[in-house]
Amino acid sequence: MAETTGDRPAGGQPAAAGGPGRVLVAVYGVFALAAGARAAVQLSTRFAEAPVAYLLSALAAAVYVVATVALARGGRRVALVAITVELVGVLVVGTLSLVDRAAFPDETVWSGYGRGYLFIPLVLPVVGLLYLRRATRTPSP
């Protein structure tokens, strides 16, 4: 196989995700959905129990939504910021949830470094950053 089939540069317009990038968008979309549903339920039904944990849960959902949209539409800079926040978030929340279990009574997508989600939340931002780096390196006319 030759180079990535994903890039479709169109005269200065940001190229929409294609090829392997589209798979990445699909995975991000699933997590945006899962984290969003979870955060919505937590915030609307038991916010007072653990406000910090549930606000972080909502932040995670927002980050996934932004990253999904940015990757899908080719917004490199926004995607880069969102995925970096995601990586920091999963590391910080993952550590906090293990150190201070009382503050995180309910699992969030980032609890225990994404343990409840096959550690995909931990791997995903790394894959996302590698993808962005490779996509940026690809020479565009």
Place this chain on the structure above:
Amino acid sequence: MIVPLVVAVTVVAGLLALAGVASTLAHRRIGLLHLWGAALLELLLLVQAGIAVVLLLGEERLADTPTFLGYLAGIVLLPIAGALWARTEPSRWAGTVLAVAAGAVGVMVWRLQELWEATGG
């Protein structure tokens, strides 16, 4: 929620994921087989969602109804979103996109089953 239906959803989702990965490995785009598979999966999910909602309106009580409904709403969107996102992809990666959606359905349906079995008492 009916266990045989959960199993049927898992089997169809698994086969759809395999078909998706196979088309990527074979360097081919997705075909009618994939779209029919996604349609069948969606049909099963809608039937199951309908049964669950009817039972909930009746006697059934869950420990965590909002979470259950959140997952239920999410899972019926997945095959549609996956199929739409895969259909507009002209390369062999379309199959993997569909496989991601199908795999997520296969996992989520068991999470739904867990939530269903936890009754409010």
